[in-house]
Amino acid sequence: MASSRVLYVHSDDYVRTCDSMARLPHRASMVHLLIKAYGLLKFMRVIAPRMASHDDLAAFHSDAYLSHFELVSREGEDADLPESQQYGLGYDCPVMEGVFEYAAAVAGATLTAAEGLRNGVCDVALNWAGGWHHAKKDEASGFCYVNDVVLGILKLREQFQRVLYIDFDLHHGDGVEDAFSFTPKVVTLSFHKFSPGFFPGTGDIAEVGLGRGRFYSINVPLSDGIADEKYVDICHSVLQAVNTTFLPEAVVCQFGADTLAGDPMCSFNLTPKGLGQCLQIVLGWQKPTLLLGGGGYHLANTARCWTYLTALVLDQVLASEIPEHQFFPEYGPDYVLEVTPGCRSDTNNPAHLDQVLAEIRAVVRAEIWNLAMVRAIARH
Numbered sequence: 001m002a003s004s005r006v007l008y009v010h011s012d013d014y015v016r017t018c019d020s021m022a023r024l025p026h027r028a029s030m031v032h033l034l035i036k037a038y039g040l041l042k043f044m045r046v047i048a049p050r051m052a053s054h055d056d057l058a059a060f061h062s063d064a065y066l067s068h069f070e071l072v073s074r075e076g077e078d079a080d081l082p083e084s085q086q087y088g089l090g091y092d093c094p095v096m097e098g099v100f101e102y103a104a105a106v107a108g109a110t111l112t113a114a115e116g117l118r119n120g121v122c123d124v125a126l127n128w129a130g131g132w133h134h135a136k137k138d139e140a141s142g143f144c145y146v147n148d149v150v151l152g153i154l155k156l157r158e159q160f161q162r163v164l165y166i167d168f169d170l171h172h173g174d175g176v177e178d179a180f181s182f183t184p185k186v187v188t189l190s191f192h193k194f195s196p197g198f199f200p201g202t203g204d205i206a207e208v209g210l211g212r213g214r215f216y217s218i219n220v221p222l223s224d225g226i227a228d229e230k231y232v233d234i235c236h237s238v239l240q241a242v243n244t245t246f247l248p249e250a251v252v253c254q255f256g257a258d259t260l261a262g263d264p265m266c267s268f269n270l271t272p273k274g275l276g277q278c279l280q281i282v283l284g285w286q287k288p289t290l291l292l293g294g295g296g297y298h299l300a301n302t303a304r305c306w307t308y309l310t311a312l313v314l315d316q317v318l319a320s321e322i323p324e325h326q327f328f329p330e331y332g333p334d335y336v337l338e339v340t341p342g343c344r345s346d347t348n349n350p351a352h353l354d355q356v357l358a359e360i361r362a363v364v365r366a367e368i369w370n371l372a373m374v375r376a377i378a379r380h
């Protein structure tokens with residue numbers, strides 16, 4: 001296909017701001033510098049992100065949450081203020097000085113990407129430092145302070161009637177599902193680990209959306225050890241069904257890389273090749289597509305994955321040898337782009353996966369019925 005117009009949201013300031021996130025030291029730099037070292041920047045339109053304004057953030061988040069979050073971030077006040085807890089601040093979402101500026105920068109970058117798609121400036125837009133899918137309207141959660149994914153989808157909805165959100169992160173995209181569970185204009189589809197006690201605990205197959213949004217939230221709960229082949233099979237079945245029934249006009253993908261073999265989450269056994277096959281399915285639809293990052297705690301593998309996916313978008317083939325650059329030593333001992341699957345066994349028994357697929361199909365069929373009814377009613 002003619003190489004699509006690709007927007008890459010980046011600035012050195014933005015990378016420096018993202019690098020400052022203690023739990024992901026230098027991950028943003030590693031991703032950007034590997035993409036750069038492979039010579040991929042020349043195929044993309046690089047645009048500096050804008051900062052999200054208070055009004056931008058208020059499109060989803062409550063004023064109460066935003067003003068408290070801004071206050072504790074400015075003061076660097078320890079989050080032991082009693083109300084900090086009700087806003088999810090502290091523990092999973094520690095309040096470091098400047099964390100508000102970080103969240104506003106990431107949200108601004110995702111909005112910059114979404115605006116490029118909304119304005120028809122590009123076909124695919126990338127913000128690998130975005131994808132913070134757990135944040136709620138008035139609560140930080142799971143290391144996410146501002147839900148840039150929801151803000152990006154709302155921005156696309158200014159132009160596109162129906163938006164499909166696909167969450168490939170290891171964790172259920174609960175914040176995004178919650179934001180759109182009552183509307184049929186956005187389908188949220190999440191593939192994730194679902195197991196007792198595993199964060200966030202939601203995302204069971206039975207969660208299909210509420211009210212008019214019923215059947216427009218789709219969850220594919222999976223167990224530990226799943227590898228590329230089965231994962232791509234399931235993705236392919238569900239993605240095709242959802243695309244043909246919902247007919248999205250734009251797509252948002254969160255490619256959290258904590259599903260990869262070698263991630264400290266130690267759960268799934270995927271490689272960038274498997275995720276790349278899922279991305280190829282989406283790119284084949286040739287619809288305006290926003291690609292975001294998310295989790296991913298093996299920093300070198302995360303950089304490998306998102307660099308590989310960037311090359312896929314650009315129809316570029318990358319050499320296996322990691323090119324020389326500042327973070328080259330992080331890619332030892334093999335110094336290659338490929339991620340080798342682990343030898344952990346796949347606990348997803350085929351019968352269970354068939355059951356999951358059958359139930360998803362029933363939900364999607366119900367959605368067809370629902371869509372037909374909605375369209376019939378709309379016609380009169």
Ligand SMILES: O=C(CCc1ccccc1NC(=O)c1cccc(C(F)(F)F)c1)NO
Nearest residue numbers: 023092142143169171199256264265295297
């Ligand atoms: O990846 C996530 C969030 C994971 C999470 C949920 C709840 C509370 C904290 C977290 N974050 C981590 O567990 C985490 C964050 C950074 C680094 C690590 C590491 F220890 F795996 F490296 C783990 N969502 O897609």
Ligand SMILES: [Zn+2]
Nearest residue numbers: 170171258295
């Ligand atoms: Zn995750």
